[in-house]
Amino acid sequence: MDISGSIAWHERAQQSIPGGVSSPVRAFRAVGGTPRYFVRGTGSKVFDIDGNEYVDLVGSWGPMILGHAHPHVIEQVQRTMRDSFSFGAPGPNEVLLAEEILRRVPACDRVRFVSSGTEAVMTAVRLARAATGRDLIVKFAGCYHGHTDALLVQAGSGVATLGLPNSPGVTKGQTQDTVVLEYNDEAGVRELFAQRGSEIAAVLTEAAAANMGAVPPAAGFNRLLSELTQAHGALLVLDEVMTGFRISRAGWWGKYGTQENWQADLYTYGKVIGGGFPLAAVAGSARIMDQLAPAGSVYQAGTLSGNPVAAASGLATLEMCDAELYQTLDLRAAQIGSGISAALSQAGVAHSFQTAGNLFSFFFTPNPVSNYVQAQRQNTKQFSVFFNSLLSQGVSVPPSAYEAWFVSGAITDSDVERVLAASVVAAEAVIAAGE
Ligand SMILES: Cc1ncc(COP(=O)(O)O)c(C=O)c1O
Incomplete structure (x- = not known):
């Protein structure tokens, strides 16, 4: 595979952008090799600057749920753009998108739009503290909620990939009101509430942890968080930036919250609701959300918040997210996930194939992973070999x-066949590398 164009651009990028990238994991530092410079995408495929074609299993880390350059989204975005890109004033598109979100998530009455998941969670935390008059935030190790200072403690995602415990530049003061517990540790949560329940403003959790690999909540875990927060006058902030409108038409909560009969107080969204444009949101009951300025006194703002083009893209994307699409996502995730798992088993590669709805990942460890400590026991060298083999065969997965x-x-169907055939070769490469 000729990747000379990507190599040249990446060398050039490092002269002007730290590490050559606008977000760390993209640099391939954990897996080695050169990141591909993608210049075009259509449907399930992306194409790099050298003209190589890849089946895309990254999907811009979630937003491209319909695949690339979906005609309906293009049409709505182009129609909006002809009348300008931004006014910094209220507009119909954001109202229509808010209404669509509320139709899907009846647990919420209000939505406030921001431009990134980081901002959405930051706003939810501020709101929770203001609404409760308390300071303490509880989060779980390996859960990532964006790069806001107070939450960059044992965060998953890029921080985990780079092996950083926490980031320099975050002061003790900024994290002193953040308590980190092990994910899925019911006893730990109960104990903390027993000791400090009246100080806790909010428990913040990914609806299903997917930033340390796919680690679903244990049966009853989210429900316990909901019950304990309610009993102690704290709020549950359910981070659905990854899972929102991906796992079901109403996200993780829409599938599991309704089945298991629990609710959160605040929900954060991103990724899918912008359809590939920068857009994210915090949502919740009118009682809490109307504390945001100007309805209330909790300040939050943004020059490009609710941008009409981003909102048009999000709305057009959600319009295509119907029952049939969710069935397709579940089917494709099952075909690809279990097919790859079979290829790894066939080659004799010990692994744990894990799913969280239609999100999935492979831990190169024989044991199931239910928290961050266990996730860190995986053999990341084996993952790197597997990743690079897939990539060189035209299958792009998260680096x-x-x-x-x-x-x-x-x-x-032919994409699935191609991915599975590549995974047989990649699994053999893992054994051959002897890592
Ligand atoms: C669960 C979760 N919350 C928050 C974020 C941060 O979103 P953004 O990257 O848009 O700031 C992410 C990003 O991956 C995420 O997965």
Whole structure:
């Protein structure tokens, strides 16, 4: 595979951009090799600057749920753009998108738009502290909620990929009100509430952990968080930036919260709701959300928040996210996930194939992973060999052992066959490398 164009651009990029990238995991530091410079995408495929074609199982880390350059989204975005890109004033598109979100998530009455998942969670935390008059935030090791200072403690995703415990530049003061517990540790949560329940403003959790690889909540875990927060006057902030509108038409909560009969107080969204444009949101009951300025006194703002083009893209994307699409995503995730797992088993590679709805990932360890300590026991060298073999065969998956894989509705039967054939070769490469 000729990747000379990507190599040249990446050398050039490092002269002007730290590490050559706008977000760390993209640099391939954990897996080695050169990141591909993608210049075009259509449906399930992406093409690099050298003209190589890849089946895309990254999907821009979630937003491209319909695949690339979906005609309906292009049409709505182009129609909006002809009348300008931004006004910094209220507009109909954001109202229509808010209404669509609320139709899907009846647990919420109000939505406030921001431009990134980081901002959405930051706003939810501020709101939770203001609404409760308390300071303490509880998060779980290996859960990533964006790069806001107070939450960059034992965060998953890029921080895990680079092996950083925490980031320099985050002061003790900024994290002193953040308590980190092990994910899925019911006893730990109960104990903390028993000791400090009246100080806790919010428990913040990924609806299903997917930033340390796919680690679903244990049966009853989210429900316990909901019950304990309620009993102690704290709030549950359910981070659905990854899972929102991907796992079901109403996200993880829409599938499992309704089945298991629990709710959160605040929900954060991103990725799918912008359809590939920068857009994210925090949502919740009117009682809490109306504390945001100007309805209330909790300040939050953004020059490009609710941008009409981003909102048009999000709305057009959600319009295509119907029952059939979710069935397709589940099917493709099952075909690809279990097919790859079979290829690894066949080659004799010990692994744990894990799913969280239609998100999935492979830990190169024989034992199931239910928290961050266990996730860190995986053999990341084996993952790197597997990753690089897949990539060289035209299959693009997340360049980190700590990330979930994303399917799109555009994946075809022949894509599945291609991915599975590549995975047989990649599994053999793992054994041959002897890592
Ligand atoms: C669960 C979760 N929360 C928050 C974020 C941060 O979103 P953004 O990268 O848009 O700031 C992410 C990003 O991957 C995420 O997965």
